[in-house]
Amino acid sequence: MPSSQRIPSWLRKLFVVLLLVPAVLWLGAMGWLWRQQERLLFAPEVLAQDHAFTQADTQEEWVNVPGARLHALHLRQPLINGQRHTKGIVFYLHGNAGNVATWYTNYDFWHRSGYDLFMLDYRGFGKSSGHIENEAQLHDDVMRAWRQIEPEYAGLKHVIFGRSLGTGLAARLATQVHSDLLVLVSPYQSIEAMATARYPWVPSAVLRYPMHTDEWLPQISSPIVMFHGDQDALIPIAHAQALQARQAAARLIRIEGAGHGDIQNHPDYTQALSRLLDSL
Template sequence: MFSSHRFRILALFLVLLPFLCWAAAVGYIWSRQEKLLFFPEPLAPSHAFLAADTQEEWVNVPGARLHALHLRQPVVNGQRLTRGIVFYLHGNAGNVATWFTNADFWRRSGYDLFMLDYRGYGKSSGHIENEAQLLDDVIRAWQQVAPEYQGLKHVIFGRSLGSGLATYLATQVPTDLLLLVSPYTSIEAMAQTHYPWVPGAVLRYPLHTDRRLPDVKAKVVIFHGERDTLIPIGHAEQLQAIKPQAVLLRFPQAGHGDIHKLPAYTEALMAQLQSL
């Protein structure tokens, strides 16, 4: 037979057990956020990018060195034939080798393309530690490449994870066009969908596109697939409601990872680039 003291201890444990399980789960989310959000694929230092018009470049940031690809339009009779720069911020998996899949499209666009790998992605060194660091890295990369394009068009392009980074950048620097492909309102909102029991304060990467988008002065165009189950099109609809001047282009046949394969998407993207 249990003593009254042991019974009280057992009863207290049973009362506290749900809280202890919740606290342990929240602690796991806190400590493993980078593993849950970022899926980098490293590249060997010897990995070669063979296109003659695409150079590898490096951006020095505190504690790391970021790798990027820079496609440039040709020079004819000593004159560069470029309309400007597209500064491309990719999604949360892979590296520039997996995202740089349609170079001919960018050549036809008439724009140069600068595509950055975040810390730990591709040939980039270091590790992502928090949102402030990630945003600062993006600013530093922009500050390195933008002076080359004074007097030309500046386009900031963000896809999936990169859409939140691109929106932030567009609030900090002059730009002509912000292109958001499969964007989210915030990582915090997505976390609440998948982990509703996790307090927002636990997240080190809230990435509030919804709070920053109203401060963007440039034209904003949103591309989103209606079959996207990872970031449902409702996120894009909310962003357009927040920024009524934004153009929302819907693609009924597109999901999350295949939108770039649709001719309708590439045609719409080209039209927006040529509209400047």
């Protein structure tokens, strides 16, 4: 090639730099996402260890897990003539933010339900110690809490209840233990599906919390009922519809006008949930 037609070396270097810089920035961003997923996914609120819960018949309990101690609230139905009267246990796994104090909002509903309620705070939430490190650890903590509480309710009804983030944890637990009912409120297909919809440029291999509810639901033999608000902008109802397509036996109850954080305030939701629990 004549020298007059050769690409100058400085221009070739510029081309290389223009190709490398975006690649380096993208790799750096993926590395940051890999390390910061707990901060992006979880928004715990810490409670003082002397914070008092004043709801009647509600006790604070602890679950020891490797490297941490998890705090929980346990509502037990009151004694009648000195005898305990409860239909069973609702094992409640809450969403990705707050703590049991912010999620224990429907106390009157649960007190009237005739069921005991056990609500767990994850690592770093409320009074729980430790830090969430990976998805396997989350599932293991949930299982340890279940094994601690379940023997108390032998021969009674077992309801696994998940809300928002907790729906994936509840579904996974229901593949491993017996339950009479699995209730999923505002469920997602998977965290991976949600991330892909919002950030299509992020490869799935970077996600350390894929939470594949869509893979677990078909493995569950117990009755499954899902509640979802048709105005939910955070986890659209299409997620619940996709889950129902994967598990035809699952029932989906659509709550008109409900969003993501206010579904518990809708009478259609509380009335349907009450009838469901009464039917067991």
